[in-house]
Amino acid sequence: MHSIRDDRTTRAVIRDEALALFAASGPEAATMRQIAAAAGVSPGLVVHHFGSKEGLRQEVDQYVLDVFEAMLGELTGEGGAELLDPGVGASSLSEVFARHLPDDSPLPGYLRRLLLSDTDAARLLFRRLYELSRAALDGLTAAGLASSGRDPAVRAALLLSNDLALFLLRDRLAEVLGTDPLSADGMTRWAPEMLSIYAGGLNATPPEPREAQGDAP
DSSP states (O other), rough: OOOOOSSSSSEEEEOOOOOOHHHOOTTTTTTTHHHHHHHHHHHHHHHHHHHHHHHHHHHHHHHHHHHHHHHHHHHHSSTTTHTTOTTTHHHHHHHHHHHHHOOOOSSSHHHHHHSSSSSSHHHHHHHHHHHHHHHHHHHHHHTTOOOOSSOOHHHHHHHHHHHHHHHHHHHHHHHHHOOTTSHHHHHHHHHHHHHHHHHOOOHHHOOOOOGGGGGOO
């Protein structure tokens, strides 16, 4: 056993190692002993912090929700209009994804594994993600950046489904596009098309990159 190797709290290190193991092999397969070994602590310390594996799993799920809430908060908060502008928002949106979901993050893998499982945990997590999507749409509508449509419930579900497709179909999208859609390069390609469709429908054409238009750096 070794000491905690960075400036995160012991609790956060255990949570992050559990997230990585859950993503790799599933929450059912990962044992408390394996999680403790990965975090460099004793199994007793894991129990001390979380009570049980179910308690640890709930902490991991809450962390996933916190990440999505932070990302959606940037879209609906100050500067949200720029992020949603097809002309200038693509690079900013890429930075948001890179900040919250770095290339080595196990979160996408865990989210995919969990949401595709027929479990109460999957249903609860999806419902809470939907509630975040609904709140984000309400925030965008209130700010004059979006319309709630005739059926706000369906529109929020549609937006959530589109967002989750990047996670659930990540590998297949990477195969056909030749780049990981969640990587910086992949998001640079994905964001202009997505934002243009959001802003103007399928007839919209994304603007040329700012550099190509001769803008000053």
